[in-house]
Amino acid sequence: MRVLLVGGGGREHALADAISRSPLLSKLYCAPGNAGIAQVAECVSIGAEDLDALHAFATDGDIDLTVVGPERPLIMGLADRLRADGMAVYGPDAAAARLEGSKAFTDEILAKYGLSAKRFRVFNTPEEAKTYAREQGAPIVVKADGDAFGKGVKVCSSIEEAEDFIDAVMVRRDFGAAGNRLVIEECLVGEECTIKVFTDGETVVPMVASQDHKRIGEGDTGPNTGGMGCYSPVPNVSDAVQDCIVTSIIMPTVKAMAEEKAPYSGTLYGGCILTDSGPELIEYNCRFGDPETQVVIPRLQSDLLEVLAATAEGKLDGIDLSWSDEVAACVVIASEGYPGSYEKGKRITGLEQAQTDERVKVYHAGTVAQDGECYTAGGRVLGVTALGSDYDDAFERAYAAIDRVHFDGMYYRRDIGWRARSGPDSR
Numbered sequence: 001m002r003v004l005l006v007g008g009g010g011r012e013h014a015l016a017d018a019i020s021r022s023p024l025l026s027k028l029y030c031a032p033g034n035a036g037i038a039q040v041a042e043c044v045s046i047g048a049e050d051l052d053a054l055h056a057f058a059t060d061g062d063i064d065l066t067v068v069g070p071e072r073p074l075i076m077g078l079a080d081r082l083r084a085d086g087m088a089v090y091g092p093d094a095a096a097a098r099l100e101g102s103k104a105f106t107d108e109i110l111a112k113y114g115l116s117a118k119r120f121r122v123f124n125t126p127e128e129a130k131t132y133a134r135e136q137g138a139p140i141v142v143k144a145d146g147d148a149f150g151k152g153v154k155v156c157s158s159i160e161e162a163e164d165f166i167d168a169v170m171v172r173r174d175f176g177a178a179g180n181r182l183v184i185e186e187c188l189v190g191e192e193c194t195i196k197v198f199t200d201g202e203t204v205v206p207m208v209a210s211q212d213h214k215r216i217g218e219g220d221t222g223p224n225t226g227g228m229g230c231y232s233p234v235p236n237v238s239d240a241v242q243d244c245i246v247t248s249i250i251m252p253t254v255k256a257m258a259e260e261k262a263p264y265s266g267t268l269y270g271g272c273i274l275t276d277s278g279p280e281l282i283e284y285n286c287r288f289g290d291p292e293t294q295v296v297i298p299r300l301q302s303d304l305l306e307v308l309a310a311t312a313e314g315k316l317d318g319i320d321l322s323w324s325d326e327v328a329a330c331v332v333i334a335s336e337g338y339p340g341s342y343e344k345g346k347r348i349t350g351l352e353q354a355q356t357d358e359r360v361k362v363y364h365a366g367t368v369a370q371d372g373e374c375y376t377a378g379g380r381v382l383g384v385t386a387l388g389s390d391y392d393d394a395f396e397r398a399y400a401a402i403d404r405v406h407f408d409g410m411y412y413r414r415d416i417g418w419r420a421r422s423g424p425d426s427r
């Protein structure tokens with residue numbers, strides 16, 4: 001099978017690594033890839049949002065399956081274009097990717113099919129939004145409707161804060177067209193968890209649970225990032241909780257999308273809050289998480305390519321996945337300054353030494369190869385994943401590997417997994 005993987009971050013490195021081990025694979029391309037992916041795939045210099053060039057490459061290159069990593073090309077309609085030419089794609093069409101691309105669409109679908117009790121309203125003007133926010137009172141959640149790179153949501157503890165964020169979204173246009181509409185939601189209280197499934201539009205096959213740390217600082221403080229580390233499994237997400245969310249929210253959503261004539265195929269990733277009256281969905285993503293993929297996929301013992309192809313072909317029924325019981329831990333190494341501005345082009349050393357432990361894998365996120373050396377090329381640079389017999393074992397291996405890696409200004413949190421580990425810092 002000739003496969004094109006779209007994307008160039010840590011998530012795509014984890015996918016590329018697993019796909020490259022499949023006996024079904026004859027050739028793996030990745031657009032644009034990175035220095036780590038280049039070790040297991042042929043990287044082609046096409047950006048993940050260059051739909052014309054990706055379409056041309058897939059059709060001219062006799063590609064059997066295109067696997068789309070990031071959400072943007074899916075929201076922009078890459079899967080639609082390839083499917084229109086009869087090609088197999090892993091990832092939803094644009095109409096189905098609205099589950100990530102529009103928070104108003106998702107809230108409306110959930111309400112229409114009775115899948116949520118959460119109060120919400122959608123607004124086209126800031127005045128109406130402010131009036132409603134004042135009526136409801138704080139705390140209240142304000143969301144830009146569209147894709148705002150994860151920055152378009154604010155949990156507001158006062159009405160002043162809510163009014164200011166409404167202005168940021170709809171008047172100052174901080175998030176551009178993502179702020180054409182705005183959603184105000186009731187503020188839910190409870191522990192958060194994420195549930196990820198493979199679905200071909202009918203059959204739903206859950207993945208193992210994982211938990212990430214979004215904040216830059218230790219103790220989960222400071223600004224939000226794309227994710228500074230994660231682990232799988234998750235102590236508070238029992239099989240019962242996972243089953244409940246899959247059967248009461250995820251599967252009915254997949255059915256609803258088919259009824260809406262926007263069948264959903266690919267990864268469906270639900271962010272939930274476990275409230276006193278049951279789980280509530282707060283967001284859907286239409287792709288694998290990053291860095292969650294770096295802990296979920298290493299635990300998959302089945303052939304990933306077989307699952308992706310079966311999903312794309314609508315043949316997920318009958319696929320039974322097997323997962324390792326081991327703990328997977330991932331710690332992200334970022335460039336100093338991230339998620340604000342940071343420098344690039346720092347030489348990275350110690351990558352081979354870090355992987356002398358066969359339970360450790362260093363996934364590249366923002367790296368570039370030059371003259372046989374590896375350099376930083378992004379905010380999140382590497383994700384160091386280790387498998388272990390328990391949380392402490394896995395995290396100790398990951399941190400021991402990190403001790404061997406060096407680049408100027410490298411930053412990582414030393415407390416990833418603190419909720420699951422035996423001590424706040426058992427290094």
Ligand code: AMP
Nearest residue numbers: 141153155185186187188189271282283
């Ligand atoms: P989202 O991008 O929609 O996942 O929102 C980002 C974060 O905002 C979530 O991880 C939650 O912590 C929080 N959040 C979003 N919606 C709500 C809600 N309705 N109630 C409470 N917190 C929320």
